[in-house]
Amino acid sequence: MARTQEQNDKMSLATKHKIIEAGLSLFSRKGFSKTSVKDIAQTAGISTGLIYCHFSTKEELFSEILKKTIIEMSKAVRFPEDSNISPAQTFARFTANLLKDIQSSEDLSDYFLLITRCILEKDALNLMEEFKKSDLLLFENTARLIEKGQELGEFKQGNSYKMSLMFFSVIQGITDMKLFMGDKYVAPETSDIMTFLLK
Amino acid sequence: MARTQEQNDKMSLATKHKIIEAGLSLFSRKGFSKTSVKDIAQTAGISTGLIYCHFSTKEELFSEILKKTIIEMSKAVRFPEDSNISPAQTFARFTANLLKDIQSSEDLSDYFLLITRCILEKDALNLMEEFKKSDLLLFENTARLIEKGQELGEFKQGNSYKMSLMFFSVIQGITDMKLFMGDKYVAPETSDIMTFLLK
Amino acid sequence: MARTQEQNDKMSLATKHKIIEAGLSLFSRKGFSKTSVKDIAQTAGISTGLIYCHFSTKEELFSEILKKTIIEMSKAVRFPEDSNISPAQTFARFTANLLKDIQSSEDLSDYFLLITRCILEKDALNLMEEFKKSDLLLFENTARLIEKGQELGEFKQGNSYKMSLMFFSVIQGITDMKLFMGDKYVAPETSDIMTFLLK
Amino acid sequence: MARTQEQNDKMSLATKHKIIEAGLSLFSRKGFSKTSVKDIAQTAGISTGLIYCHFSTKEELFSEILKKTIIEMSKAVRFPEDSNISPAQTFARFTANLLKDIQSSEDLSDYFLLITRCILEKDALNLMEEFKKSDLLLFENTARLIEKGQELGEFKQGNSYKMSLMFFSVIQGITDMKLFMGDKYVAPETSDIMTFLLK
DNA sequence: AATGAATGAGATTTCATTCAT
DNA sequence: AATGAATGAAATCTCATTCAT
Known part of the structure; x- marks a missing residue:
């Protein structure tokens, strides 16, 4: 008897997930060029060919991982509208988490690494297209958060988008x-980074 | 008639210079992996094989360019001991120059690009070796400059090496x-960057 | 409730038929190499794996389709023994039909396309084996028809087998x-083709 | 001392020639799909990579060979304007040569094989582009030759282009x-083929 | 020193075939 | 019988490096 649709979907999804995990880890650590599709397959514990059942090229795999990464980061910086936490506190927490992650080379820092490492290897313009698709949401969300902080008198005045980029x-x-x-590397403290935002 | 030793040396040096120029330009713009040895030869206006008379591998060529780059940058941040210019002014000038260069994609920014783009593609550890050879001079020079500024009361207190890295x-x-x-990209102002240092 | 033997057989046969239909269509239009097994499965509306329940290799599937094709063509040229239609008329009709089919890319022309396109991609020798199994029936039937025409004085004299091949x-x-x-392409008329046969 | 420009050109040309020879032979015998680039390299007695110094893809190599082939065939059918040989004689000679070649699988027949075998494996439309570039010269030259024959009363009347295609x-x-x-295969005689043309 | 043709190892990609369910 | 995820061998293509001249 054939597997059910559901069973197949589950298998397929699990595999895709493994590939993306392995890809994120390798691309962010070794960069696009030095990461071979074979590497990714081995790390994911599957055959090389199987990757091509899920992504038509290495580029596409990278693109998809990047997209996911940007979305993930965007979520992490989202300001909780109805919360009691102030923008300054949100920033401080986010920054502290990030610094901790960077220090221990985990989660969130992978995302930044991916962007840093891999984007630079590729056509910045091409990748901006990806970014546009994600609507530069990350930078804009952050800008909005900064504006809140400015309204509340927590942050310095200034162009919020520019401050977000900074x-x-x-x-x-x-x-x-x-x-x-x-x-x-001796990492800075959260407060060092907050300097240019806080009054 | 055979060329004299001197003539040969001069030619050889000129060729090496051309290769390094071409390499810096291409590595910093396209990254290590996407720059081919043939590319470099064409840009330098010489044959592919000739590169291997001067550098034994593509890696070595990159290493040498990187070393030169670090030394060059190190010079640019050197604090003129006997000058009337204060550390804060030195920093402000350097930063302003750099921001201008970055905006117009010139000179100094090439050096940073090279480091940013290319180092990240390679084994950080391997490259640290290069750095050690260059004695991390850049960061230490900068740290010393920060110390001067701290003595003069211009800069915040704190670990100068850490501030240099920051x-x-x-x-x-x-x-x-x-x-x-x-x-x-909307670049920050010099003053935004100096915030981290100035009292 | 288990299906009866008969039901199973019927399903199996229907599936096999679907595969052969899809195969004929794709092989004749795209050739052997450029037609993938997945293509055939999709066109037939079944899963890839199921094809291997009916044919042990892609080669075998092709072979079987070819065999069927040759038999089908052989039937189409069969001379109706007891009919009132003369060999020349039979030929003329067959040729006219064929030219029409070729012009509109239908039915009969698929068979010729299959032979033309696909046989040429494969080991002619291997395929001759297939042909032998079909007893070169087509060419011989045609030769016999030519002989009839010669007896009736409709056709030129000459080696009938050679004329059939021609x-x-x-x-x-x-x-x-x-x-x-x-x-x-500007197709010839039936009469152009009959020239070399008719007196 | 470096090789002279002339020496290099000679080497390069010799290699290109070897590749084209090997390609023509293999493509025409085995077809496009079943001929691997490695095959061609081995037949030509060179490394696989070297082929890519002369042709950027397998497709391009095939295309170039096809172009050459069409030109070559076009030459073979060219009617000598000022000659004493009549169109009918030109055709008869060409046809006889071709039949001989086909029988012994040589020269000219390779060209037809290449077209027959390989064109059919590929997008007919794409290849028509190639043909257009060659201006369908072959068919038109032949049509012109047929017109001469018609003027001289050697050939049947009718659309010369259509007859050329036939x-x-x-x-x-x-x-x-x-x-x-x-x-x-029992090949036809020259006269069998001329039937279509001669009065 | 200089050339660029030539090599060959390794990367990406395709696809017939197998297999767990 | 039926599914389609999974495999792995083989194909195309790239490019650092070598070598004859």
Whole structure:
């Protein structure tokens, strides 16, 4: 008897998930060019060919992972509208989490690494298309959060979009340097980063 | 008639220079993997094989370019001991220059691009070796400059090495984001960056 | 409740038929190499694996389709022994039908296309084996029809087998050229083809 | 000392020639899909990679060979304007040569095989583009030759272009059948083929 | 020193075939 | 019988490196 539709879907999804996990991990650590499809398959514990049942090219796999990454990050910075937590606190928590992640090379830092490492290997323009599809949501969400903080008098005045970009520039830079220097890197404190936002 | 030793040396040096120029330009714009040895030869206006008379592998060529780049940057941040210019002014000038370069994608920004783009593609550990050879001079010079500023009461107190790393992290991040976003990027002002340092 | 033997057989036969239909259509239009087993399954509306319940390899499927095709064509040229229609008329009708089919890319022309396109992609020798199994019936039937025509004084004298081959060569060539040139092809008339047979 | 430009050109040309020779032979005998680039390289006695110094893809190699083939055939059918040989004689010679070639699987027949076998494996439309580039010269040259014959009263009246296509259809068909049947094939005589043209 | 043709190892990709369900 | 996820061998293509001249 054939497997049911449901069973197949579950298998397929599980495999796709394994591939994306392996891809994220390898792309973010080794970059696009130095990560081979074979690598990814081995890490995911499947055959090379199977990857091509789920993604038509290596590029497409990368693209999809990047898209997911941006969405994931976007979620992480989302400001809880009805919450009692102030923008400054949201930022501080997010930043502290990130710094911890960067220090221990986990979760969130993978996302930044992916963007840092891999985007730079590829046509920035092509990737901006991906970004546009995600509507630059991340930067805009963050800008909106900054505006809230400015209204509440927590943050300095200024162009909120520019400040949002500055914030992510700093994070990018820290992620880069950590990757680059490894254990030699002495990470800044949350407060160091908040300096340019807080009054 | 055979060329004299001297003539040969001069030619050889000129060729090597051409290769390094071409390499810096291509590696910083396209990254290590996407730059082929043939590309470099064509840009330098020489034959592919000739590169291997001067460098034994593509890796070595990259390494040498990186080393040169770090030394060059190190020079640019060197604090003029006997000058009348204060550390804060030195930093402000350097930062302003850099931001201008980044905006117009020139000179100094090439160096940062090279580090950002290419280091990340390679084994961070391997490259740290290169760095060690260059003695992490850049970061230490900068740390010393920060110390001077602290003595003069211009800069915040704190671990100067950590602050030095923070400074370069910010610069790295800005270079990345500019490359990534192109014209969409709204660069910060010098003063935004100096916030991290100034009292 | 288990299906009866009979029901199973009927289903099995229906499936096999669907596969052969899909195979004929795709092999004749796209050729052996460019037709994938998955293509055939999709066109037949079944799963890939099911094809292997009915045919052990892609080669075997092709072989079987070819065999059927040759038999089918053989039937089409069969001379109705007891009929009032003369050999010349039989030929003329067959040829006219064929030319019409070729012009509109239908039925009979599929058979010729299959032979033209696909046989050529494969080991001619291997396929001759298939042909032998079909006893070269087609060519011989046709030769016999030519002999009848010769007896009746309708056709030129000559080696009837050779003339039969010549006839099919001409048809093959026309099918090829039509496929190759598409709308640019100006097909010959029935009479043009009959020239070499008729007195 | 480096090789001179001339030496390099000679080497390069010799290699390209070897590749084209090997390609023509293999493509015409085995078809496009079943001929691997490795095959061609081995037949040409060179490394696989070297083929890609001369042709950017397998498709391009095939295309170039096809173009050459069409030109070559076009030359073979060219009517010598000022000659004493009549169109009928030109045709008869060409046809006789071709039949001989087909029988012994040589030279000219390779060209027809290439067209027959390989064109059919590929997008007819794509290849028509190639043909258009060659201006369908072959068919038109032949049509012109037929017109001469008609003026001289040697050939039947009728649309010369259509007759030209018919002629090549017959040749194609014969080449196909010969390939298909091998030694079992009994080829027609020159006169059988001329029937279509002669009064 | 200089050339660029040539090599060959390794990457991506395709697809006939198998297999667990 | 039926499914389609999974495999793995083989194909195309790239490119750092070598080598004859």
